[in-house]
Amino acid sequence: DFEQTPPACLITATAPIATATHGGRAKCLQRLVRLDLPVPRTVALSFDAVHSIAEGQMPDLDVVLSEFDHEALLCVRPSSEDPDWGGPGAILNIGMNDARYVDLCDSLGREAAAALYLRFVQSYAVHVARLDPDVFDDVEDGGPDALSEILHAYEAETDEPFPQDPSEQLAAVLRSMARAWEGTSARLLRQAKGAPADAGLGLVVQEMIPGVGQGECGSGVLQLVNSTTGMPQLTGRYLSQSQGRDALGAGAKALYLGKDARGLSLEELAPEAFADLKAHAALMRVKLREEMQLEFVVENGRVHILDGVRVTRSAQAAVRIAVALAEDGVISKEEALMRVDAHILNELLHRQVAPDAKRDVIGRGIAASPGAATGKLVFTAAGAQASAARGEPCILVRRETSPEDVRGMHAAAGVLTEKGGMTSHAAVIGRGLGLPCIVGASNMKFHSKRKMLEAADGRVFKPGDTITIDGSSGQVLAGQPQMLEAAEDGALLTLLTWADEARDIGIRANADTPEDAEMARKFNAQGIGLCRTEHMFFEPGRLTVMREMIFAETPSGRAAVLERLLPMQRDDFRELFRIMEGMPVCIRLFDPPLHEFLPATKTGQRELSEALGIPVSDVTRRVEEMDEYNPMLGLRGVRLGVTVPEIYDMQARAIFEATLEASKWGEPVVPEIMIPLVSAKREVELVKARIDAVAAAVKFERGEDFTYRLGVMVETPRAALRAGEISPHTAFLSFGTNDLTQMTYGLSRDDAGRFMSQYVNQGVFPEDPFHVLDTDGVGELLKLGVRRGREENGAITLSICGEHGGNPESIAFCRDAGFDYVSCSPFRVPVARLAAAQLAI
Ligand code: PEP
Ligand code: MG
Numbered sequence: 001d002f003e004q005t006p007p008a009c010l011i012t013a014t015a016p017i018a019t020a021t022h023g024g025r026a027k028c029l030q031r032l033v034r035l036d037l038p039v040p041r042t043v044a045l046s047f048d049a050v051h052s053i054a055e056g057q058m059p060d061l062d063v064v065l066s067e068f069d070h071e072a073l074l075c076v077r078p079s080s081e082d083p084d085w086g087g088p089g090a091i092l093n094i095g096m097n098d099a100r101y102v103d104l105c106d107s108l109g110r111e112a113a114a115a116l117y118l119r120f121v122q123s124y125a126v127h128v129a130r131l132d133p134d135v136f137d138d139v140e141d142g143g144p145d146a147l148s149e150i151l152h153a154y155e156a157e158t159d160e161p162f163p164q165d166p167s168e169q170l171a172a173v174l175r176s177m178a179r180a181w182e183g184t185s186a187r188l189l190r191q192a193k194g195a196p197a198d199a200g201l202g203l204v205v206q207e208m209i210p211g212v213g214q215g216e217c218g219s220g221v222l223q224l225v226n227s228t229t230g231m232p233q234l235t236g237r238y239l240s241q242s243q244g245r246d247a248l249g250a251g252a253k254a255l256y257l258g259k260d261a262r263g264l265s266l267e268e269l270a271p272e273a274f275a276d277l278k279a280h281a282a283l284m285r286v287k288l289r290e291e292m293q294l295e296f297v298v299e300n301g302r303v304h305i306l307d308g309v310r311v312t313r314s315a316q317a318a319v320r321i322a323v324a325l326a327e328d329g330v331i332s333k334e335e336a337l338m339r340v341d342a343h344i345l346n347e348l349l350h351r352q353v354a355p356d357a358k359r360d361v362i363g364r365g366i367a368a369s370p371g372a373a374t375g376k377l378v379f380t381a382a383g384a385q386a387s388a389a390r391g392e393p394c395i396l397v398r399r400e401t402s403p404e405d406v407r408g409m410h411a412a413a414g415v416l417t418e419k420g421g422m423t424s425h426a427a428v429i430g431r432g433l434g435l436p437c438i439v440g441a442s443n444m445k446f447h448s449k450r451k452m453l454e455a456a457d458g459r460v461f462k463p464g465d466t467i468t469i470d471g472s473s474g475q476v477l478a479g480q481p482q483m484l485e486a487a488e489d490g491a492l493l494t495l496l497t498w499a500d501e502a503r504d505i506g507i508r509a510n511a512d513t514p515e516d517a518e519m520a521r522k523f524n525a526q527g528i529g530l531c532r533t534e535h536m537f538f539e540p541g542r543l544t545v546m547r548e549m550i551f552a553e554t555p556s557g558r559a560a561v562l563e564r565l566l567p568m569q570r571d572d573f574r575e576l577f578r579i580m581e582g583m584p585v586c587i588r589l590f591d592p593p594l595h596e597f598l599p600a601t602k603t604g605q606r607e608l609s610e611a612l613g614i615p616v617s618d619v620t621r622r623v624e625e626m627d628e629y630n631p632m633l634g635l636r637g638v639r640l641g642v643t644v645p646e647i648y649d650m651q652a653r654a655i656f657e658a659t660l661e662a663s664k665w666g667e668p669v670v671p672e673i674m675i676p677l678v679s680a681k682r683e684v685e686l687v688k689a690r691i692d693a694v695a696a697a698v699k700f701e702r703g704e705d706f707t708y709r710l711g712v713m714v715e716t717p718r719a720a721l722r723a724g725e726i727s728p729h730t731a732f733l734s735f736g737t738n739d740l741t742q743m744t745y746g747l748s749r750d751d752a753g754r755f756m757s758q759y760v761n762q763g764v765f766p767e768d769p770f771h772v773l774d775t776d777g778v779g780e781l782l783k784l785g786v787r788r789g790r791e792e793n794g795a796i797t798l799s800i801c802g803e804h805g806g807n808p809e810s811i812a813f814c815r816d817a818g819f820d821y822v823s824c825s826p827f828r829v830p831v832a833r834l835a836a837a838q839l840a841i
Pocket of ligand 1 (some may be wrong): 158428530532591715736737738739740801802803
């Protein structure tokens with residue numbers, strides 16, 4: 001291929017220039033040349049050529065120099081494959097020497113000529129001769145006197161006069177830039193940005209248009225959109241008598257480009273140049289099919305385009321720009337969908353700490369639910385509720401959360417826990433509520449009893465102190481940094497509508513309450529894929545009834561209490577059916593161990609004894625009886641359904657009665673009922689028989705008919721392995737990858753946060769498997785379950801409802817594995833919709 005990529009070649013419309021051989025800047029310049037834009041003559045050096053230069057082999061520079069007018073000054077700029085990988089800084093005004101200086105004093109004036117020479121000597125000294133920049137500290141700014149001082153300083157430091165031969169200067173510049181790219185720190189830096197170990201560097205040698213001299217001269221940048229909002233807005237900077245990126249310098253008194261100028265605008269100084277510039281920018285947008293920032297020079301009122309780079313953009317701007325390009329017919333809808341990274345939608349839908357805000361980091365943990373929140377510290381759920389009642393935003397701090405904290409979480413602006421991982425209670429509830437949440441902040445000390453939070457650096461925070469949690473990065477911050485508001489806008493809605501047209505896998509939401517369901521509708525989920533019914537029992541009025549049910553000694557006593565829970569559950573379900581308007585609603589029967597509903601503290605137990613009118617000792621005894629060494633693997637899920645069947649009977653009845661009521665308003669509702677934690681076929685048979693009996697009873701009592709779909713949650717490894725014998729009994733299998741991951745690894749989802757970051761840092765796990773599906777291990781079980789399940793029941797619906805359902809990488813796996821839909825927290829539905837569309841395109 002070497003013949004095809006000459007070491008150095010003039011950029012013309014037909015030159016063999018490619019991003020993969022000469023880098024992105026060279027390729028972009030060729031595109032601009034093809035558009036007939038006024039681009040200065042440029043020679044591109046290939047990756048191979050630059051690599052040889054670093055190794056000590058200089059190509060014949062006379063060939064390069066022969067492409068330029070011998071009067072011309074040159075600049076060299078880096079051209080890596082991906083501009084994000086960086087590269088050595090540009091060096092301007094190569095070719096300046098004493099003789100050129102004298103000539104230029106005549107044509108440009110002494111000041112301008114001196115400024116050009118000075119800039120070159122200074123950057124040559126620092127970047128090529130590697131002198132300490134301090135050497136020039138004493139040199140006065142600018143002007144001819146400074147020039148002779150700096151030339152003397154150079155000679156004094158190097159014992160050589162400043163090189164005068166342009167060819168020698170160019171060779172030295174090329175060599176230093178080529179070697180800078182090969183240096184260890186540069187290599188590590190770009191690898192951290194995703195560059196491969198052998199990433200190449202191209203260089204472009206371009207004729208300088210000086211930007212200083214007679215008439216209106218200067219340099220600047222221009223773009224057609226605002227980088228933060230993505231809205232059309234001519235923005236940029238221009239500085240008369242300047243070069244390079246001077247116009248962007250902090251101290252530069254830049255003139256504004258637009259009409260609303262406070263000083264003199266470029267439009268006033270050089271109206272033709274300004275008009276040309278706008279026309280060039282508009283042409284580049286259409287022909288390069290991207291919003292570009294133009295780097296330009298004005299020379300005596302005429303404009304030259306030195307370069308174009310992709311406009312930097314916030315998440316919000318990325319969406320707006322992609323949608324606007326597609327709406328203008330510049331790119332297709334599919335391309336617009338592909339251009340937006342699905343992960344960034346998480347940022348868009350939540351408040352964020354402003355990118356340039358100062359961060360006083362006092363601790364860090366797992367970024368469990370995105371978005372940032374500021375509030376006063378509270379240490380109890382009750383404290384959070386009191387704070388909300390006062391209208392004061394608060395951050396709820398707990399060692400870990402339990403169902404008892406849910407109401408406090410509702411009241412808080414954000415949640416911070418010492419323990420836990422990506423699928424622990426606080427994390428799951430936080431994501432469900434769209435509430436910023438950090439878990440497993442194990443480098444902070446939580447003195448819960450003393451109501452103190454101790455930062456990693458020893459600072460102590462007490463109730464009422466203001467902190468901020470950044471659930472997107474996992475950082476805990478002192479005080480109240482500046483925030484960027486969530487930006488759900490029309491462009492996002494448009495993009496997601498296009499995503500729905502393109503994708504070929506269903507997206508449902510995990511929603512437990514009417515509020516969640518409203519959110520699911522708002523984000524256009526196609527139904528509810530998981531309603532965790534136990535969350536409905538934590539309403540204050542219900543918790544006591546629930547506890548009473550747990551304390552019932554006999555099945556009939558229990559049934560009597562359940563009678564009181566029945567209408568409450570029925571209303572919950574009817575409300576969900578009403579909100580979802582005929583879309584599928586998948587209700588999971590009761591899952592957690594019962595003791596989660598009992599008070600753990602002595603005070604709580606005393607209060608319960610008063611509420612139920614029984615001795616405290618009875619309460620304590622019952623709590624102790626129900627205590628389990630390993631509750632995640634104890635009496636919960638279907639095991640409760642088999643051994644305490646009255647609970648599931650009540651839930652089934654509530655579902656069926658709600659079905660009949662909701663069906664009166666519209667299309668008949670077909671509820672989906674899901675059995676959790678199954679590990680054996682017989683469990684399904686037993687539960688199914690009872691649910692069928694309840695259905696028959698309700699139909700008989702009401703004299704009305706309905707159908708329902710019964711399904712099984714595959715969340716134990718055995719259920720995946722035995723999917724073949726389970727599937728004939730069910731209409732659907734929904735893979736609960738939270739528990740499946742926990743049980744496949746033997747890794748507690750509530751405790752893994754303590755060591756997860758170390759495990760990931762040391763490469764034991766490539767990622768937190770509770771966050772990104774472990775396709776090698778857990779994924780094998782999924783594939784096996786899918787195959788065996790489908791083989792024995794071709795009509796079965798397959799889905800995933802663990803937290804992985806909202807993760808783009810995991811959605812790709814599910815689509816390949818043949819799942820019909822994924823279900824995730826409502827706030828992750830937009831991410832899932834976009835990610836799914838990108839997979840289908
Ligand atoms: C699961 O285990 O994947 C699941 C969805 O259920 P939960 O998170 O409620 O245990
Ligand atoms: Mg589970």
